[in-house]
Amino acid sequence: AQKVTQAQTEISVVEKEDVTLDCVYETRDTTYYLFWYKQPPSGELVFLIRRNSFDEQNEISGRYSWNFQKSTSSFNFTITASQVVDSAVYFCALSAGYSSASKIIFGSGTRLSIRP
Amino acid sequence: DSGVTQTPKHLITATGQRVTLRCSPRSGDLSVYWYQQSLDQGLQFLIQYYNGEERAKGNILERFSAQQFPDLHSELNLSSLELGDSALYFCASSVATWEGNTGELFFGEGSRLTVL
Numbered sequence: 024a025q026k027v028t029q030a031q032t033e034i035s036v037v038e039k040e041d042v043t044l045d046c047v048y049e050t051r052d053t054t055y056y057l058f059w060y061k062q063p064p065s066g067e068l069v070f071l072i073r074r075n076s077f078d079e080q081n082e083i084s085g086r087y088s089w090n091f092q093k094s095t096s097s098f099n100f101t102i103t104a105s106q107v108v109d110s111a112v113y114f115c116a117l118s119a120g121y122s123s124a125s126k127i128i129f130g131s132g133t134r135l136s137i138r139p
Numbered sequence: 140d141s142g143v144t145q146t147p148k149h150l151i152t153a154t155g156q157r158v159t160l161r162c163s164p165r166s167g168d169l170s171v172y173w174y175q176q177s178l179d180q181g182l183q184f185l186i187q188y189y190n191g192e193e194r195a196k197g198n199i200l201e202r203f204s205a206q207q208f209p210d211l212h213s214e215l216n217l218s219s220l221e222l223g224d225s226a227l228y229f230c231a232s233s234v235a236t237w238e239g240n241t242g243e244l245f246f247g248e249g250s251r252l253t254v255l
Contacts (some may be wrong), residue, residue, distance in 0.1 A: 068246035
């Protein structure tokens with residue numbers, strides 16, 4: 024079975040603080056992809072990053088960084104120097120098994136509020 | 140703008156009724172996915188079509204059905220509507236091949252269904 028767990032339902036921090044959103048996944052497949060999506064108050068889902076299971080290199084994109092650790096089945100997302108515009112619901116997602124049905128399973132999301 | 144178009148954006152209807160939600164994928168994307176987002180269930184995968192054929196099925200009720208047409212647009216039909224069907228329905232598209240999905244999903248802005 025495949026599962027994505029985002030244990031943090033809501034996080035609230037003051038602007039300019041760093042914040043980490045946790046994501047733990049479960050899959051028996053050796054080939055899989057992990058994603059992060061952002062859902063701002065306007066409602067649309069915006070793709071942030073994709074990682075495949077063979078690439079454990081951490082990635083940094085501006086104030087965003089991602090830490091992928093297969094040993095702990097985690098794919099955590101850190102926002103450095105948070106801004107009010109970062110306020111959104113963030114979803115971690117998993118697509119497993121290259122030759123199987125390609126549905127992407129989403130975690131329950133973490134609602135991030137950045138206070139001015 | 141993701142390039143995925145969903146109509147209608149908002150829909151209010153009564154219990155027992157039937158509605159059709161429409162999705163036009165990004166140009167060139169062969170795969171269309173439908174997701175339901177409700178407050179208590181999070182983002183749930185419903186169904187995926189690839190080039191007109193059903194590819195994967197998730198937690199889709201028997202009262203719901205979907206299809207993808209030769210021009211690649213898709214429709215999600217919801218019938219015998221219940222109060223609990225009130226949700227945001229997202230369509231997404233990707234460049235997924237038949238064998239599997241390795242790319243990100245591009246989401247439409249969603250269709251908000253309210254059943255009274």
